[in-house]
Every structure is written in structure tokens, then in C-alpha cells.
Amino acid sequence: MARSKLPILAQYLRPHWKGAAGGVVALLLVNCLGIFIPLILRNGVDQLQETFSYGAVIRYALLIAGLASGMWVVRMLSRIWLFGVGRQVEFDLKQRIFSHLLGMEPAYFVDNTPGDLISRATSDVDNIRRLLGFAVLSLANTIFAYALTLPVMLSISVQLTLASLAIYPAMFFMVHLFSDRLRQQQLDVQQRTSDLSDLIQEDISGMSLIKIYAQEENERRAFADRNQKLLTANLRLARTRTTLFPLLGGLASISLLVLLWLGAGAIANNTLSVGDFIALLLYVERLVFPTALLGFTITAYQRGEVSIDRVEHILQEVPKIRDAHHAIPLPKEEVRGWVSAHHLTFTYPGAEAPALQNVEFTIKPGETIALVGPIGVGKSTLANALPRLLNVAPNQLFVDGYDITQIRLRDLRAAIAYVPQESYLFSTTIKNNVRYGNPVAELDEVELAAKQAQIHPEILNFPQQYKTIVGERGITLSGGQRQRTALSRALLVDAPILILDDALSSVDNQTATQILQNLKTGTQRKTVLFITHQMSAAAIADRILVMDQGTIVQQGNHEELLSQGGLYQELWEQHTLEQVLQ
Numbered sequence: 067m068a069r070s071k072l073p074i075l076a077q078y079l080r081p082h083w084k085g086a087a088g089g090v091v092a093l094l095l096v097n098c099l100g101i102f103i104p105l106i107l108r109n110g111v112d113q114l115q116e117t118f119s120y121g122a123v124i125r126y127a128l129l130i131a132g133l134a135s136g137m138w139v140v141r142m143l144s145r146i147w148l149f150g151v152g153r154q155v156e157f158d159l160k161q162r163i164f165s166h167l168l169g170m171e172p173a174y175f176v177d178n179t180p181g182d183l184i185s186r187a188t189s190d191v192d193n194i195r196r197l198l199g200f201a202v203l204s205l206a207n208t209i210f211a212y213a214l215t216l217p218v219m220l221s222i223s224v225q226l227t228l229a230s231l232a233i234y235p236a237m238f239f240m241v242h243l244f245s246d247r248l249r250q251q252q253l254d255v256q257q258r259t260s261d262l263s264d265l266i267q268e269d270i271s272g273m274s275l276i277k278i279y280a281q282e283e284n285e286r287r288a289f290a291d292r293n294q295k296l297l298t299a300n301l302r303l304a305r306t307r308t309t310l311f312p313l314l315g316g317l318a319s320i321s322l323l324v325l326l327w328l329g330a331g332a333i334a335n336n337t338l339s340v341g342d343f344i345a346l347l348l349y350v351e352r353l354v355f356p357t358a359l360l361g362f363t364i365t366a367y368q369r370g371e372v373s374i375d376r377v378e379h380i381l382q383e384v385p386k387i388r389d390a391h392h393a394i395p396l397p398k399e400e401v402r403g404w405v406s407a408h409h410l411t412f413t414y415p416g417a418e419a420p421a422l423q424n425v426e427f428t429i430k431p432g433e434t435i436a437l438v439g440p441i442g443v444g445k446s447t448l449a450n451a452l453p454r455l456l457n458v459a460p461n462q463l464f465v466d467g468y469d470i471t472q473i474r475l476r477d478l479r480a481a482i483a484y485v486p487q488e489s490y491l492f493s494t495t496i497k498n499n500v501r502y503g504n505p506v507a508e509l510d511e512v513e514l515a516a517k518q519a520q521i522h523p524e525i526l527n528f529p530q531q532y533k534t535i536v537g538e539r540g541i542t543l544s545g546g547q548r549q550r551t552a553l554s555r556a557l558l559v560d561a562p563i564l565i566l567d568d569a570l571s572s573v574d575n576q577t578a579t580q581i582l583q584n585l586k587t588g589t590q591r592k593t594v595l596f597i598t599h600q601m602s603a604a605a606i607a608d609r610i611l612v613m614d615q616g617t618i619v620q621q622g623n624h625e626e627l628l629s630q631g632g633l634y635q636e637l638w639e640q641h642t643l644e645q646v647l648q
């Protein structure tokens with residue numbers, strides 16, 4: 067049995083309680099006014115039967131028209147307020163989901179695909195909006211309609227009221243029978259929609275790959291398959307709905323027939339006045355709509371309930387990487403640049419072997435350190451561990467002697483400028499891409515960073531220089547240009563620790579070496595850790611760490627390592643051979 071969603075709904079509604087209360091009060095008013103119209107009509111009919119006058123007819127007509135207009139205005143107000151609350155809650159939820167996602171660690175987005183997250187942040191939030199707007203409105207309407215109408219009906223005729231409404235419990239029973247199936251089918255539709263969004267997302271990102279490998283037909287088939295599953299799920303849901311609601315409508319008509327049949331007899335026996343009969347007919351008619359609507363309301367409610375689960379699932383997920391209690395503040399200006407690892411061991415969730423195992427090193431402030439090693443030995447893992455993009459255990463990695471898991475996350479990341487293997491450039495100007503870490507930086511700062519990264523002359527050749535838009539909406543940069551733009555971005559924030567993860571792999575060896583030489587001897591002496599397969603660049607580092615199978619197997623400067631033999635010598639010889647063959 068699912069947990070009641072009412073406390074969660076109350077929590078969503080709390081900031082907007084005034085609008086919700088206003089809407090509900092307006093609905094109550096509408097229903098109160100609605101009680102009077104049939105009564106006025108009854109009195110009118112009964113009175114006019116005795117003494118007929120046109121003046122009386124007009125008076126009654128004006129009274130009823132006035133009341134009906136009043137009802138219309140108040141009903142509009144109730145809808146505006148209640149639907150407005152639904153929209154407000156939708157806005158709040160989207161804000162909360164987005165802020166929450168910004169706090170999650172990168173690994174979270176591996177397990178939770180963009181399609182699924184987008185569908186939760188859009189169609190599920192939409193379902194919750196409908197629940198709070200439409201469902202609350204019609205539920206309140208139904209309750210008020212019954213609570214106010216039933217006593218008046220009973221006062222007119224207990225027997226006729228009970229007989230005409232006897233069929234109504236069957237409606238609830240039927241809705242109950244259908245509800246589980248509707249809920250399950252709704253969930254299925256939501257899941258299939260996410261599956262389809264995922265495929266679209268992946269295919270659009272990998273469009274060139276699809277074309278290069280001529281996989282259009284396969285992708286078309288994969289799409290058709292998922293689209294078909296969504297269609298089947300939607301049709302199944304539609305079938306259930308289209309069976310339920312006409313059945314509800316049919317049952318409602320039966321109650322009218324019963325009233326007509328018994329009411330006609332009662333009038334013939336003089337136990338009921340014509341006016342009473344008309345009033346009863348109008349009241350039963352008034353209850354048909356809210357009762358039939360209850361079916362929709364329950365569906366909207368169930369759909370909303372499923373969506374609340376899906377949205378709350380995101381919101382309740384606690385980020386694994388977050389500030390410790392009493393996290394240590396470490397302002398960027400005070401960071402000296404010591405970086406060390408002690409018994410650093412890290413295993414990816416679900417992996418069998420650790421990617422890092424007993425890693426030990428100490429890097430002094432201002433040192434330029436190269437990290438080399440064969441592919442897949444854990445170099446990027448180490449780079450990701452330092453700014454806590456991975457959930458490393460406490461007391462294994464240190465900056466300035468402080469355990470990184472204890473440093474305030476914001477400060478730790480501000481102290482480290484990190485250029486990953488694949489840098490992401492936003493679809494905006496080069497200038498904005500470079501100053502992403504400091505959006506108010508002036509052009510001269512941007513240019514300085516670009517000069518250090520040796521891309522400034524190329525940017526000047528672009529159509530609008532630093533204002534050139536790159537990415538999806540602009541020009542496509544070459545791999546080397548992308549990497550140097552990303553490096554400029556990291557240099558601009560002027561962090562005391564700089565990590566380059568194979569970040570110059572698409573830049574020629576000579577330029578890469580030149581850039582590193584600049585960084586090494588540059589005015590701002592940073593602690594630089596550069597991971598590279600470019601051995602000629604590594605050779606100029608103050609010290610080189612050699613990594614194999616998740617651990618540091620050698621360290622020293624180029625000459626020392628060469629004389630030691632071992633993995634470094636092998637890598638160097640391989641590099642020299644490649645140079646000769648080129």
C-alpha cells in the first residue's frame with residue numbers, strides 16, 4: 067500500500083495557502099448559490115400554478131439570471147485561484163529539482179539518464195500541477211455539492227432522493243475496480259516516454275557517428291520499436307479510460323430515469339408538487355457532473371501520486387559528495403598548493419577491482435608534476451578524485467595537509483582548476499566560455515589567459531574574434547582549439563592548483579611542451595599536475611609520477627627515471643620510436 071501523499075501535498079501547498087484557501091472558499095460560495103436556484107424555481111412553478119402573472123415570471127427569471135451570473139463570476143475566481151496555485155507549485159518544483167540536480171555528483175548522472183530526469187522535471191511536474199489544480203478543485207466541488215445538496219434533497223423527499231442516488235455507490239465501486247489498472251498503465255506510459263526521450267537525446271548527440279557507420283536504418287528501427295511500445299501503452303491506458311467513463315455516464319443517466327419514473331407517480335398521487343419534482347430533477351442533475359468528474363479526479367489524483375513518487379525520488383536523493391559537518395573553510399588566497407595522497411584507494415561502484423590502490427605521493431607548492439602511464443591505469447580517476455568529483459574516502463587525499471573531504475567543497479573546487487580530457491564548451495561566445503569560472507572578467511583578462519594557452523592568435527582570426535559563438539549555434543572548433551580554449555578557462559580563474567588531464571592531447575607536441583614550459587616558469591607559480599601521454603612534455607616537469615595498475619610505481623625527474631629503467635624507460639623508448647617513425 068502506497069504511503070499517503072497528503073503530507074507531501076500539504077508541504078507543496080503551504081507557501082500558496084492563501085490562493086488555495088481563496089479558491090476553496092469561492093467554490094463553497096458557488097455551491098451555496100447553486101442550492102438556491104432550484105428552490106427559487108420550485109417556488110416559482112408552484113406559485114405560478116396557483117396565480118399566474120407575467121410580472122412574477124420576469125421577477126423569477128431576473129432573480130435566477132442574477133444568481134447564475136454571480137455563480138459564474140465566483141466559479142471563475144475559484145478556477146483562477148486554484149489553477150494558479152497549481153502553476154505556482156509547478157514553478158517551485160522545477161526550481162527545486164534543478165537546484166537539487168546541480169548539487170548531485172557526476173556519478174549520479176550516469177545512473178539517472180537525462181531523458182528520465184527531463185521527463186520527471188516536465189511531465190511528472192505537470193501531473194502534480196493537474197493534481198493540485200484540477201483534482202483539488204473538483205474534489206472540493208464534489209464534497210461541497212454533496213454536503214449542501216443532499217440535505218435539501220432529503221428535505222423534499224427522502225424516498226425519491228435515496229432511490230435516485232442508490233446507483234451512485236456503484237460508481238465508486240467501479241472506479242475502485244479500475245483505479246489500480248489505471249495507475250499501473252500510467253506508470254508504464256511515463257516509463258515508455260522516458261525511454262523514447264533517452265533514445266532521441268542519444269541519437270541527436272551521436273548523429274555524426276550514426277551517419278559514419280550508416281546506422282540510420284537500425285536507429286530508425288530502434289526508435290520505431292520504442293515508439294510502438296509507447297503507443298501500445300498509451301492505447302492500453304486510453305482503452306481503460308474509455309471503458310470507465312462512459313460506464314459512469316450511463317450509471318448517472320439511470321438515476322435520472324429512476325427519478326422520472328418514481329417522480330411522475332408521486333405527482334400523480336399528489337404526494338409531490340411539480341415544483342418539488344423540478345427542484346429534485348435539477349439537484350440530481352447537479353450531482354451528475356461532480357460524480358462523473360470524480361472518475362477523472364481519481365485518475366488525475368493517481369497520476370499525480372505516481373508523479374509525486376517520481377519527483378520526490380529525485381528530491382530525496384542525498385548528494386553523496388557534500389560538505390562535512392563543520393567543514394573547514396580554505397579561501398583560495400590562503401591555499402599554498404601542497405597536494406598529497408596517503409593510501410589512496412578508490413573502487414568505482416559496481417567495479418570488481420579498485421581503480422586506485424594505495425597511491426602515495428606528495429607534491430610541493432609550485433611544483434610541476436607530470437603523471438604518466440599506460441591507458442586505463444587510473445590517471446583520470448586520480449584527477450577526478452582531487453576536486454571530489456568522485457566520492458573518495460576520508461583521510462586519503464590532502465590539500466595543504468587538510469583532508470579534502472573536510473575542506474568546504476566550494477573552497478576545495480575554487481582552489482583547483484581542472485581541465486578534463488573532454489572539455490565541454492557552451493554554445494556561447496569564446497569570451498564567455500573562457501570566463502565561465504569568473505563571468506565578470508574583463509576582455510584583457512580573457513586575452514591574457516588565451517595567450518598563456520597559446521590560442522590568442524587563432525581567436526583573432528575568427529570572424530568575430532572573442533565574440534565568435536562556438537558550439538551548436540556557432541563555429542566548430544578543432545580538437546586542439548577546444549582544448550586550448552578549455553585551458554584558457556582554467557587559467558583565467560587563477561587557482562593555486564591546476565590539473566590538466568590529457569588536456570593537450572590534440573595539440574602538437576611542440577606547442578604542448580611550450581605551454582607547459584610557460585606554466586612552469588610563469589609568473590604565478592602554481593602547483594601543476596598534468597596527466598599526459600606526450601612524453602616530451604612530461605620530460606620537462608619538475609618531477610614525474612609513473613602510474614601502473616592503479617598505483618604509483620616510480621617517481622623522479624626525467625633523468626633519474628630513465629636511469630632507473632622500468633615502466634618509464636619503456637614509455638620513453640616507445641615515444642622515441644614513434645618520433646622516429648613519424
Ligand SMILES: Nc1ncnc2c1ncn2[C@@H]1O[C@H](COP(=O)(O)OP(=O)(O)OP(=O)(O)O)[C@@H](O)[C@H]1O
Nearest residue numbers: 414415417421440441442443444445446447448568
Ligand atoms: N565510471 C566508471 N565506472 C567504473 N569503472 C570506471 C569508471 N571510469 C573509469 N573506470 C575504470 O577505471 C580504470 C581507470 O580509468 P582511468 O580513466 O582513470 O584511466 P586512465 O589512466 O586515465 O586512462 P587513459 O590514459 O586512457 O585516460 C579503468 O579500468 C576504467 O575502465
